[in-house]
Amino acid sequence: MSLTSHDTETRGKNTYNFDEFVSRRESLDWYSDEPFLQKAVKKYTGAQFDQIHEKILAFSPRVSLKWNQLAERNARPEVRPYMLHYDAFNHRIDRIVRPLEVQQLENEVFGEGLFSSKMPPWESFVKRMLTHQIGEGGVTCPLTCTHGLIALLDQFPNPEIPQLQEILLHTKEGLNGEFTIGAQFMTEIQGGSDLPANVLEAVPDGKNFRLYGNKFFCSAAHADYSVVTAKISGSNKVSTFIVPAWLPGDKEKEKRNGYQINRIKWKLGTAELPTAEIQYNGALAYPIGPKDKGIAVAVGIVLTLSRLEIGIACAGFMLRASREANLYGDFRTVFGKKVKEYPLAASKLRKIKNAAKRTTAGAFKIYDLFLRLEKSLNPGINSDHPLEVRKQLFVLRELVLLQKICATNEGAEVLREAISVFAGHGVMEEFSALPRIFRDVVVNEQWEGPRNLLLTQIYRDLQRVADWYSPSDFVRDVLIGVPHETIAKFSDQLENLLQRPVLGEVSEASMKAAEEWDTYCDSFFKTYQEVALAEIE
Structure with missing residues (x-):
């Protein structure tokens, strides 16, 4: 008995596809499909809700x-x-070559004017949390750095250097529809967060300075302006500077402002973002x-805003992970049942969703405190x-640090759990973000x-303020409700x-204390x- 052409075409053909899942995801x-996020917005925007909601x-x-x-294309x-x-x-x-798609994305994201005085802070906050859900994408790190640059320029106006006001207008409000981009270059080869160890030299040149030396981790190396820390010649104090990538008229000629980009680094993530050595x-x-307070300025303003933004980003990452894992769990059938119908998978999906909601709620609450405290940046402990x-400023300072370390740690765990819901497809780069x-x-x-x-910093901070802010009062003020x-349990543990020798010499006792401190903060x-x-729900 011979096979017909029809038999040949259909034999062995598998008609299974992911079209329904992809269509639902896209x-x-x-x-509008995230009710919890809308509830959070409604709680915190109050009378502004209707206007911001529509935007x-x-x-x-x-x-x-x-x-x-x-x-996705840029990745x-x-x-x-x-x-x-x-x-x-x-x-x-030293041209940094990037795809047209990332430049288009950059133009559209920055074109929103997210830090313009015309945009209410809560509208900017929610738009940024949504934007973070695309991943870093080559745009959200520069966006965060630009925020720090703007805050720095806002806090320290200097009419003697008119270029600073021009930079502020160009980054914050845009000129002729164009918004420029900021970056922060602080790390040197001998120490990342150890800013006092900076050796980059700033040589006076009239009212301005000339920089000589090397910076080793420079993300958003394509930026128009950068915040750079350096030591003025003959000084041991770190100062802060704004450095244009090009002087007027030189951008078109691709003639950089007295510096060279040695290479672009190859790193684990944020791969679309050029991180360079300069x-x-x-x-x-x-x-x-202030020339003798460069560390306080850099950390208190620029790094504080970056750390705050990382918490917002983690909330966005987790919301997306939860949404897509739940969508796939409802689509994929294994051994005759949907993935979500298995208790192990269902418990994992619930854990991911709860973490996403909790992290989002915490990000909103911290940002609300940030907005309510006038001049909340760079006040210093004393x-x-x-x-x-x-006390409120101190609470904000510690919450920003706690959020940064806890949300990123849990964020990695949540993303890994969400990937596992997809099984083998979870690690396929074209299948999922x-x-x-x-x-x-x-x-x-x-x-x-x-x-x-940062765990060390929090510990030292609490020791430094103990004479005017007791550990029990701090715990009570953070955990209102x-x-x-x-509260008594956390207060006793903190006291x-x-x-304990958390920061002492290495010993069995100090290592045990350090482990307990890590667990306590989490x-x-x-x-x-x-x-x-609970306040939102």
Whole structure:
């Protein structure tokens, strides 16, 4: 009996496809289809809700579909940034070559004017949280750095250097529809977060300075302006400077402002973002802020905003992970049942969803405190504010640090769990954005102070303020609304830990104390997030 052509065509053919899942995923609106996020917005925006809600509803489809598609294209290895050091005529240009899609995405994201005085802070906050859901994408790190640059220029106006006001207008409000981009270059080869160890030299040149030396981790190396820390010649104090990438008229000629980009680094995540090593050979730099307080200025303003933004990013990452894992769990059938119908998978999906909601709630609550505290940046622990204000500023300072270390740590765990819901497809880069976002959150965990450094900082901060802010009062003020027994437990634990050798010489006792301190901070901050979640729900 012979086979017909029809038999030949159909034999062995598998008709299974993912079209339904892909269609449902692409039709999702990351705001209108996220009821919890809308509830959070409603709670915190109050009388502004209707206006902001409408703005976000109009914004969300763009980021959910178009910007997400651009970010996916930018993520392919063959289009990652690379250096072109010379043009055809042997001129040193140090051009960072990036795909057109990332430039289009950058123009659209920055074109929103997210830090403009015309945009209400909560509208900017929610738009940024949604934008973070595309992953870093080559745009959200520069966006965060630009925020720090703007805050720095806002806080320290200097009419003697008119260029600073021009830079502020160009980055904050835009000129002729164009917004310029900021970066922060602080790390040197001998120490990342150890800014006092900086040796980059700033040589006076009239009212301005010239920079000489090397910076070793320079993300957003393509930026128009950068915040750079350096030591003025003959001084041991770190100062802060604004450095233009090009002087007027030189951008078109690709003639950089007295520096060279040695190479672009190859890193685990945020691969679409050019992170470079830079050699300064007399770059013109504008001083900003008190010359002997560069560390306080850089950390108190620029790094604080970056750390705050990382918490917002983690909330966005987790919301997306939860949404897509749940969608796939409802689509995929294994051994005759949907993935979500298995108890192990269902418990994992619930855990991911709860973490996403808790992290989002905490990010909203911290940002609300940030907005309510006037001039909340760079006050220092021993500022001149009244005692109660100093306490609130201190609470904000520690919450920003706690959120940064806890949200990034849990973010990596949540992304890994979400990937596992997809099984083998979870690690396929073209199937899901989650592997890329997982790598981004791991990078965020290291940027702006890794976990051990910030755990040390929190511990030292609490010791420094003990004479005017007791550990028990601090716990009570952070955990308002928590049962008295829980507050008493955390207070007793903190009192005890502050007497232990957490920062002492290495021994069995000090290592045990350090481990308990790590666990304590995680548990304490999650309790704060639970309070924030209960307030929304």
